[in-house]
Amino acid sequence: MLQILSLTKRFGAMTAVDNLSFSVNSGEIVGLLGPNGAGKTTTIRCVASLLQPSSGTILLNGHNVADDPVAAKRTLAFVPEVPNPYEMLTVMEHLRFIAAAYRMEEDLVHAEEILTRLDLWDKRNDLGASLSKGMRQKLACACAFIHQAQVFCFDEPLIGLDPKGMRELKSMMMERRAQGNAILISTHMLDTAERLCDRVIILKKGQLIVQGTVSELKSQLMSSAESSLEDMFLELTEGTPAA
Amino acid sequence: MKPILLMSGWKIRNALRTTFSDPRKYGPLIFFTLFILGSIALTTFGFNSVPVDPANGRAINPEILRAITTFCMILLGLSVIDAGLGDQLLAFPMSDVDYIFPSPISRRIVLANRLPALTIGAIFFGGMVLIVFSSVTRFSHSTIPTHSHYSAPGWIPTVALIASTGTYFNLAMFVSIMVPNRSILHRYMIGVFVALGASIALIWWIRGASTLVSIANSNWVRIPFKPSSLASDILVAGFNHQPAYRTLLYLLIGYGVSLIPLFVTNTNWYEQSIASAERVSTIRQAAKGGLAGVMAAKSASFKHKGVKTYTVSPFGTGAMALFWAHLSAAWKKPFANFIAPAIGGIVLGFLAAAISAKNNSALIGIGLLAGITAYLTLFFMQIARTAAESSIRRRELLSPLPILGWQAVLANLGVPIVAFGLFCLGAALAYSVTGSQYWSMLAVAFVVFMPIRMASRMSLQYVVILGYPDLADKLQQVVSNCVYGVVALPLIVGEGILLIPSLILRSIWLGIFTLTIVQIPMLVLTLYLAGKASEKAIATGEPVNLWRLLSRQA
Ligand SMILES: Nc1ncnc2c1ncn2[C@@H]1O[C@H](COP(=O)(O)OP(=O)(O)OP(=O)(O)O)[C@@H](O)[C@H]1O
Numbered sequence: 062m063l064q065i066l067s068l069t070k071r072f073g074a075m076t077a078v079d080n081l082s083f084s085v086n087s088g089e090i091v092g093l094l095g096p097n098g099a100g101k102t103t104t105i106r107c108v109a110s111l112l113q114p115s116s117g118t119i120l121l122n123g124h125n126v127a128d129d130p131v132a133a134k135r136t137l138a139f140v141p142e143v144p145n146p147y148e149m150l151t152v153m154e155h156l157r158f159i160a161a162a163y164r165m166e167e168d169l170v171h172a173e174e175i176l177t178r179l180d181l182w183d184k185r186n187d188l189g190a191s192l193s194k195g196m197r198q199k200l201a202c203a204c205a206f207i208h209q210a211q212v213f214c215f216d217e218p219l220i221g222l223d224p225k226g227m228r229e230l231k232s233m234m235m236e237r238r239a240q241g242n243a244i245l246i247s248t249h250m251l252d253t254a255e256r257l258c259d260r261v262i263i264l265k266k267g268q269l270i271v272q273g274t275v276s277e278l279k280s281q282l283m284s285s286a287e288s289s290l291e292d293m294f295l296e297l298t299e300g301t302p303a304a
Numbered sequence: 305m306k307p308i309l310l311m312s313g314w315k316i317r318n319a320l321r322t323t324f325s326d327p328r329k330y331g332p333l334i335f336f337t338l339f340i341l342g343s344i345a346l347t348t349f350g351f352n353s354v355p356v357d358p359a360n361g362r363a364i365n366p367e368i369l370r371a372i373t374t375f376c377m378i379l380l381g382l383s384v385i386d387a388g389l390g391d392q393l394l395a396f397p398m399s400d401v402d403y404i405f406p407s408p409i410s411r412r413i414v415l416a417n418r419l420p421a422l423t424i425g426a427i428f429f430g431g432m433v434l435i436v437f438s439s440v441t442r443f444s445h446s447t448i449p450t451h452s453h454y455s456a457p458g459w460i461p462t463v464a465l466i467a468s469t470g471t472y473f474n475l476a477m478f479v480s481i482m483v484p485n486r487s488i489l490h491r492y493m494i495g496v497f498v499a500l501g502a503s504i505a506l507i508w509w510i511r512g513a514s515t516l517v518s519i520a521n522s523n524w525v526r527i528p529f530k531p532s533s534l535a536s537d538i539l540v541a542g543f544n545h546q547p548a549y550r551t552l553l554y555l556l557i558g559y560g561v562s563l564i565p566l567f568v569t570n571t572n573w574y575e576q577s578i579a580s581a582e583r584v585s586t587i588r589q590a591a592k593g594g595l596a597g598v599m600a601a602k603s604a605s606f607k608h609k610g611v612k613t614y615t616v617s618p619f620g621t622g623a624m625a626l627f628w629a630h631l632s633a634a635w636k637k638p639f640a641n642f643i644a645p646a647i648g649g650i651v652l653g654f655l656a657a658a659i660s661a662k663n664n665s666a667l668i669g670i671g672l673l674a675g676i677t678a679y680l681t682l683f684f685m686q687i688a689r690t691a692a693e694s695s696i697r698r699r700e701l702l703s704p705l706p707i708l709g710w711q712a713v714l715a716n717l718g719v720p721i722v723a724f725g726l727f728c729l730g731a732a733l734a735y736s737v738t739g740s741q742y743w744s745m746l747a748v749a750f751v752v753f754m755p756i757r758m759a760s761r762m763s764l765q766y767v768v769i770l771g772y773p774d775l776a777d778k779l780q781q782v783v784s785n786c787v788y789g790v791v792a793l794p795l796i797v798g799e800g801i802l803l804i805p806s807l808i809l810r811s812i813w814l815g816i817f818t819l820t821i822v823q824i825p826m827l828v829l830t831l832y833l834a835g836k837a838s839e840k841a842i843a844t845g846e847p848v849n850l851w852r853l854l855s856r857q858a
């Protein structure tokens with residue numbers, strides 16, 4: 062579904078992502094972990110072709126992002142780190158715009174369901190300017206779920222959501238996984254990643270240092286069975302063995 | 305195309321609705337747009353055949369007219385291209401970055417979406433040139449030799465000016481999507497402007513104005529700047545009552561051709577565009593951490609360029625400490641903030657003295673100096689705008705400080721005022737040491753009058769910015785600029801009226817004296833208003849309602 066082949070992204074002399082390769086298969090949620098500045102956002106932005114990779118290939122559902130960005134992006138839903146809604150569009154108009162941009166056939170049949178689950182249905186006629194930070198985040202997620210994407214990229218989607226919002230968002234992701242979509246989320250919430258993600262990828266300074274299921278990582282590191290993902294994360298990224 | 309058009313429609317509709325419920329937001333923009341379009345239309349078609357007494361009117365040489373227009377159009381074109389090297393043209397709103405850039409809409413269509421903005425820019429600037437040009441030729445009673453009356457330019461010159469400006473806008477847009485390291489070129493461009501100004505002054509000084517005219521009309525200038533020279537041909541032909549259809553056709557074809565490269569290229573300019581937005585947002589993020597955070601972010605970006613960073617040693621208390629912090633921050637770029645303005649002033653002062661001496665008329669030199677200073681004023685106002693905007697972002701830091709509002713305003717505007725003061729001081733000193741005619745008047749005007757006036761204008765702008773602080777929205781910035789224009793216009797007219805007695809009495813001293821005396825209460829008033837607005841904005845974090853602020857004073 063999503064394939065990243067030796068992706069490298071440099072900003073001037075600084076290498077933000079260094080020869081990174083991984084893939085997210087259909088029916089899979091993959092967590093992208095790493096300390097601040099590891100290159101998670103940069104990777105996801107390259108997937109959405111917001112950044113031009115210095116080298117490497119990204120395939121979205123078989124379409125090369127660099128050669129055929131429109132076809133590739135049609136299968137992609139992307140939620141940015143800090144979403145900025147249009148001040149002068151209502152919540153519903155955001156969804157309508159997305160529907161038109163992705164040329165959806167059936168017009169917004171799921172809008173009410175998605176907005177209700179995210180507690181935005183009552184706000185559907187409010188302007189973007191009046192939304193709170195968490196609502197902006199939810200609106201961006203609603204826009205991602207409204208069209209028929211096959212690959213989802215979320216950049217720290219859970220930050221700023223209330224507990225109910227978090228739970229709904231996670232269950233919506235799991236429903237999408239059940240439908241065979243591929244989901245990539247970057248997050249710092251390790252306990253969530255441990256429970257939600259089928260696989261995790263840990264980045265450090267732009268390089269992939271380890272990937273696999275949480276239990277695979279545990280056996281690789283020969284950590285004790287009780288050690289959490291958090292312990293392993295710190296051990297891998299900081300070099301401090303778990304206590 | 306359709307989704308974006310749909311969305312624009314909704315945005316405009318909602319914006320209009322908001323205007324009716326909250327005129328603060330878009331009212332001034334609509335007013336200003338109608339004002340500008342009305343002025344352009346009036347200039348284009350109105351005032352037909354204002355009779356000019358041939359005995360009284362000065363005949364104007366078409367060659368000189370052509371040279372001046374070409375020169376103005378080249379200057380405009382270079383300024384537009386320079387804008388393309390900055391972030392202005394490419395910086396899409398962050399919402400577009402989040403919702404349009406990742407969507408399956410091709411980059412060409414997104415770019416096409418930028419064309420209305422480019423066209424509006426072209427209409428605005430082309431229209432400005434038309435208005436200035438017509439009023440100068442009309443009010444100076446200048447005539448083309450063969451005609452004894454002035455006619456409105458009509459639609460052909462108007463379209464020509466707009467098409468010429470639009471061509472430069474398209475080129476500038478192309479430059480901004482193609483060139484990743486634009487900021488370096490930006491600096492060279494400033495060099496080009498300085499060199500251009502210096503060489504013109506030099507040629508004028510050594511060879512006289514006629515050489516300048518022949519250079520401007522030579523193919524060396526006319527061919528590289530074809531859009532400028534074609535437009536000036538049409539304008540001159542218009543004054544001669546010859547419709548230049550064929551030249552206009554060339555110009556329009558040129559405009560069309562300038563669109564082609566924009567849509568042929570396949571570069572992924574999203575990255576450049578996001579970089580512009582990102583630059584703004586790092587500073588904004590850091591601003592949340594207070595002044596220290598901003599300085600850290602700024603010094604981090606300077607480290608790249610190998611500029612030394614200085615630690616701020618605290619000095620003074622209250623507003624003085626705030627002012628000192630700003631000065632220390634500005635001192636990290638001493639050349640741009642302090643040395644360049646001072647040197648620029650000195651160079652201009654000497655140049656003005658030299659040109660006055662050469663032409664045996666102090667007025668030419670002083671006029672040149674005044675004109676350039678007026679142009680630079682715009683830059684300093686822009687710096688003051690940035691200073692005022694960042695003070696809003698530092699609200700959390702400022703709110704616990706026990707500083708009176710007006711003192712905080714003065715401290716925040718300190719750096720641009722000091723920079724402008726240095727410029728004025730340099731110019732006055734240089735002009736005075738040459739002992740040129742009127743040196744004492746110029747010194748008083750530059751050292752006393754201008755800095756006070758500048759401080760008062762900057763505080764006025766500060767009030768307006770506090771009323772319209774919504775930085776995220778580009779449109780809001782335009783609105784804020786418009787409101788400032790609406791507020792400042794009567795002041796400029798008022799200053800003109802105040803000058804009438806001194807014109808009648810033919811006393812320059814009286815003029816300087818009147819204007820200076822008036823500036824002092826103006827400064828007190830604007831500072832007071834800005835202080836009140838600032839206290840309110842810092843306390844609430846809400847946009848200040850300007851009308852309520854004013855009516856409570858009344
Ligand atoms: N436009 C840019 N120009 C220069 N450097 C950049 C740019 N964008 C990102 N970087 C650098 O690339 C590195 C990776 O940044 P990125 O935003 O991908 O990190 P991240 O893993 O998302 O971190 P976080 O957890 O803080 O969100 C950082 O060192 C950052 O400073």
Ligand SMILES: [Mg+2]
Nearest residue numbers: 101102103142
């Ligand atoms: Mg990130």
